[in-house]
Amino acid sequence: MQKLIFPEHFQWGTATASYQIEGAWNADGRGLSIWDVFSHTPGKVKNGDTGDVACDSYHRIDEDVALLQKLGVKVYRFSVAWPRIYPEGTGTLNKPGLDYYHRLVDALLAADIEPFCTLYHWDLPQALQEKGGWDNRETIDHFVHYAETLFQQFNGKIKNWITINEPWCVSILSNYLGAHAPGNQDLQMALDIGHHLLLAHGKTVQRFRQLNMEGQIGIAPNVSWNEPYSNREEDVAAARRMRGACNEWFLDPLFKGSYPDFMVAWYQKMGASVNIQPEDMAIIQQPIDFLGINYYTGSLVTYKQGEGDYDGEDVEEGRERTDIGWNIYPEGFYNVLTWLTEQYGDVPIYITENGACYNDEVQNGKVADTRRIAYLQKHLLQLHRAIASGVNMKGYMTWSLMDNFEWAEGYSKRFGIVHVNFETLVRTPKQSFEWYQQVIAHNRLEV
Numbered sequence: 001m002q003k004l005i006f007p008e009h010f011q012w013g014t015a016t017a018s019y020q021i022e023g024a025w026n027a028d029g030r031g032l033s034i035w036d037v038f039s040h041t042p043g044k045v046k047n048g049d050t051g052d053v054a055c056d057s058y059h060r061i062d063e064d065v066a067l068l069q070k071l072g073v074k075v076y077r078f079s080v081a082w083p084r085i086y087p088e089g090t091g092t093l094n095k096p097g098l099d100y101y102h103r104l105v106d107a108l109l110a111a112d113i114e115p116f117c118t119l120y121h122w123d124l125p126q127a128l129q130e131k132g133g134w135d136n137r138e139t140i141d142h143f144v145h146y147a148e149t150l151f152q153q154f155n156g157k158i159k160n161w162i163t164i165n166e167p168w169c170v171s172i173l174s175n176y177l178g179a180h181a182p183g184n185q186d187l188q189m190a191l192d193i194g195h196h197l198l199l200a201h202g203k204t205v206q207r208f209r210q211l212n213m214e215g216q217i218g219i220a221p222n223v224s225w226n227e228p229y230s231n232r233e234e235d236v237a238a239a240r241r242m243r244g245a246c247n248e249w250f251l252d253p254l255f256k257g258s259y260p261d262f263m264v265a266w267y268q269k270m271g272a273s274v275n276i277q278p279e280d281m282a283i284i285q286q287p288i289d290f291l292g293i294n295y296y297t298g299s300l301v302t303y304k305q306g307e308g309d310y311d312g313e314d315v316e317e318g319r320e321r322t323d324i325g326w327n328i329y330p331e332g333f334y335n336v337l338t339w340l341t342e343q344y345g346d347v348p349i350y351i352t353e354n355g356a357c358y359n360d361e362v363q364n365g366k367v368a369d370t371r372r373i374a375y376l377q378k379h380l381l382q383l384h385r386a387i388a389s390g391v392n393m394k395g396y397m398t399w400s401l402m403d404n405f406e407w408a409e410g411y412s413k414r415f416g417i418v419h420v421n422f423e424t425l426v427r428t429p430k431q432s433f434e435w436y437q438q439v440i441a442h443n444r445l446e447v
């Protein structure tokens, strides 16, 4: 057995999101979000599941924080539900909603756990959606106002802030592919929305600096690693487009102040272009303190005319897949992290999400999720390789603390290291919880 030691002060953690765990969808003044509307719309979510109850974490702060304490994490990433703070998105502040997050943050600090707060993890107030949502530039200023409220409320208590979770999902997946709320299928709208999300991010970072806030702020894009099946230039170009839609499309504006030309040209061929106003790119390119990276899977890609949106097709290599069907591609984790550092420089990185879907059930009070342990072990090995090769890695938060509402898949897909019985809401730490607890306790990986 080889022991791979992680750097001193490496921050181990885990992650969740408001709509996926809180429930209490209409408690204490919470306003409707686009995910309440989407999940209540027949046919949108598997088995008609909704986030009405979810894991009921809204009423179980002490139980969940006790699990985090038992796990031994240094950081806990959660998100704030905008409609709990401003039920209409702006206007009247909902104090009971704010108080819930004060209780949560105070419990984390009492347990010596660093809160990592995501300002936007997809639950846009429905009232703003009715005025165009993220397609309406006014939503940008409402977001900055919402963020500023939280900055003022939690300055000194929350010192780690993430503006937007996975802008690719919020724009392309939700407004071009239509799989997530609000479910539009309009490429031009999706590109405009992506641009407005980046502007909301940039303006929020500016506000954070102006308020002289304590702590650090970043953004958490999801990245993908797609490599060419061969060095034929059409395979190389197809793989680059598949990566580019997810990675460069957002990372180039954030770090280089411009959209990648090869993708702008591709979208122009698809009939869409980004509407950029003169000041926009300078706002988006605000320096950030860290980059959050969400990594799950990758693929080999071969050129195939007319296939998908990028004339690229994943090559079936016979790799194992998780229970949500995603390819297990651990070396892609190393490759994307070293690629990021080459492309964008030495920005401090947190892995804000990485984990696997396996739908193991409780048997004799235990959940033997050995496949999840194997996934985590393989990916942490690659993370250790990336650190050894000089990537500026600050911490790792596994997705997720507990099984939760997996968006359009509802409760059918389990990512947790803690099992949740969605009838009784009983939480059962899985074998992966115990395994991860040891990794954290010794700050090392045994392979």
Ligand SMILES: OC[C@H]1NNC[C@@H](O)[C@@H]1O
Pocket (backbone or CB within 6 Å): 017, 020, 166, 222, 294, 353, 399, 406, 415
């Ligand atoms: O699909 C697994 C996770 N991916 N990133 C965003 C999270 O909200 C998802 O549950």
Ligand SMILES: [Ca+2]
Pocket (backbone or CB within 6 Å): 135, 188, 189, 192
């Ligand atoms: Ca538009």
